Amino acid sequence: MAEGQELKDKSRLRYPINGFQALVVTALLVGLGVSAGLPLGMLTEMLLPLAWVATLTAFIFSLLLYLKALMAPASALAPGGNSGNPLYDFFLGRELNPRFGSFDCKYFCELRPGLIGWVLINLALLVQEAELRGSPSVAMWLVNGFQLLYVGDALWHEEAVLTTMDITHDGFGFMLAFGDLAWVPFTYSLQAQFLLHHPQPLELPTASVICLVNAVGYYIFRGANSQKNTFRKNPSDPRVAGLETISTATGRQLLVSGWWGMVRHPNYLGDLIMALAWSLPCGVSHLLPYFYLLYFTALLVHREARDEQQCLQKYGLAWHEYCRRVPYRIVPYIY
Ligand SMILES: NC(=O)C1=CN([C@@H]2O[C@H](COP(=O)(O)OP(=O)(O)OC[C@H]3O[C@@H](n4cnc5c(N)ncnc54)[C@H](OP(=O)(O)O)[C@@H]3O)[C@@H](O)[C@H]2O)C=CC1
Numbered sequence: 127m128a129e130g131q132e133l134k135d136k137s138r139l140r141y142p143i144n145g146f147q148a149l150v151v152t153a154l155l156v157g158l159g160v161s162a163g164l165p166l167g168m169l170t171e172m173l174l175p176l177a178w179v180a181t182l183t184a185f186i187f188s189l190l191l192y193l194k195a196l197m198a199p200a201s202a203l204a205p206g207g208n209s210g211n212p213l214y215d216f217f218l219g220r221e222l223n224p225r226f227g228s229f230d231c232k233y234f235c236e237l238r239p240g241l242i243g244w245v246l247i248n249l250a251l252l253v254q255e256a257e258l259r260g261s262p263s264v265a266m267w268l269v270n271g272f273q274l275l276y277v278g279d280a281l282w283h284e285e286a287v288l289t290t291m292d293i294t295h296d297g298f299g300f301m302l303a304f305g306d307l308a309w310v311p312f313t314y315s316l317q318a319q320f321l322l323h324h325p326q327p328l329e330l331p332t333a334s335v336i337c338l339v340n341a342v343g344y345y346i347f348r349g350a351n352s353q354k355n356t357f358r359k360n361p362s363d364p365r366v367a368g369l370e371t372i373s374t375a376t377g378r379q380l381l382v383s384g385w386w387g388m389v390r391h392p393n394y395l396g397d398l399i400m401a402l403a404w405s406l407p408c409g410v411s412h413l414l415p416y417f418y419l420l421y422f423t424a425l426l427v428h429r430e431a432r433d434e435q436q437c438l439q440k441y442g443l444a445w446h447e448y449c450r451r452v453p454y455r456i457v458p459y460i461y
C-alpha cells in the first residue's frame with residue numbers, strides 16, 4: 127500500500143501497489159487458457175467490435191461518475207471540470223478521485239486495463255502471425271518486446287503514477303476513461319496490427335540498430351524518472367545527494383543538474399526516442415505505424431505546456447530561474 131499526495135482537506139488516500147502482480151496473474155491465466163485450447167489469435171478478428179465496446183463502456187462509466195459527482199462534497203472535486211457546463215464537465219471529469227469503497231476508479235483504470243490489454247492484443251497479433259506465416263517475424267518480436275518492456279516498467283513502478291497530474295490534478299471524466307480503456311489498447315497496438323497485414327523483412331544489423339535506439343530511449347526515460355522519484359522521496363539519498371538544486375519558496379527543491387539539468391523534461395525525450403524505435407521495425411513505406419510517434423509528440427508538447435503553467439504557479443521566481451538555467455524543454459538545442 128502507498129499513500130497519495132495530500133488532498134484539499136489535508137487527508138491522503140491509500141492505494142494498493144500490485145499492478146505488476148496483476149500483469150503476472152493475467153499472463154498465467156492467458157498461458158493456462160492457451161494450453162487448454164483458447165484460440166488467442168482470434169482476438170485479432172474482433173478488434174473493431176471490442177474497441178466499440180470499450181468506448182461504450184467508457185461512455186457509460188463516465189456518465190455514472192458524472193452523476194456520482196453531483197453528490198460529492200466540494201473538497202472532492204477536481205480543479206478543472208467544474209465549470210457548470212455539463213458537456214465540458216462530463217468530458218474533463220468532475221470528481222478528482224472517485225471511489226466505491228476502497229476501489230479507486232481512476233487509479234485502477236490509469237494503468238491496468240489499458241496497458242495489460244495493449245500487450246495482450248500485441249501477443250494475440252504475434253500468435254496470429256505465427257499461425258499465418260509459420261513463425262512470428264523479427265519485426266513483430268521487436269515491437270512486442272519493446273512494448274512489453276514499457277508496460278512492465280510502468281506496472282513495476284506503479285507507485286510513481288500517484289504523483290502524475292492525471293492523479294493529482296485531473297478529474298476522471300470521459301476523456302481519461304476513453305483514453306485509458308479504449309485509446310491506449312487499440313491505438314497503441316497499431317504497429318503490431320500493421321505488421322500482421324504488412325510483413326516487413328528485417329535484417330539483423332537493422333534490427334540491432336533499432337534495439338540500440340530503444341535501449342538509449344529507455345535508459346534516458348528510466349534514468350530521468352527514477353532520478354526525480356528518488357529525489358522527491360528522499361533528497362539525501364546518496365544516488366541524488368550530489369546533484370545541484372535550486373530552493374523554492376514552497377520548501378521543495380528543483381534539480382538543475384543530472385538528467386533534469388539537460389532539458390526540463392528528459393523523461394519525455396526518452397519516451398519519444400522509444401516511440402521512434404517502436405515504429406522503425408514497420409519500415410518507412412507507410413505513415414500508419416508512425417501515428418503513435420506523431421500523436422505522442424503532440425500529447426507531450428501539450429502536457430509539457432500544462433506542467434509548465436502548474437510549476438510556474440507553484441514555484442514562481444524559482445521556476446523562472448530553473449528555465450533560465452535549463453532553457454530547453456524536451457530536445458536539447460532544438461525545443
Ligand atoms: N505513453 C504515454 O501515453 C504517456 C507517457 N507519459 C510518460 O509518463 C511519465 C511521467 O510524465 P508526467 O506525469 O507528464 O510528468 P513528469 O514525471 O515529467 O513530472 C512533472 C513534475 O516533475 C516535477 N519536476 C519538474 N522539474 C523538476 C526538477 N527539475 N526537479 C525536480 N522535480 C521536477 C514537478 O512536480 P513537483 O515539483 O510537484 O514534484 C513537475 O510537475 C513521463 O516519462 C512521460 O513520458 C505521460 C503521458 C502519456
Ligand SMILES: CC(C)CCC[C@@H](C)[C@H]1CC=C2C3=C(CC[C@@]21C)[C@@]1(C)CC[C@H](O)C(C)(C)[C@@H]1CC3
Binds near residue numbers: 237309
Ligand atoms: C483520448 C485522448 C487522445 C488523450 C488520452 C490520453 C491518455 C491516453 C494518456 C494520459 C496520460 C497517460 C499516461 C499513460 C498512458 C496514456 C495516458 C493514459 C501511462 C500509463 C503510460 C506508461 C507510463 O510509464 C506512465 C507514466 C505510467 C503513464 C502515465 C500517464
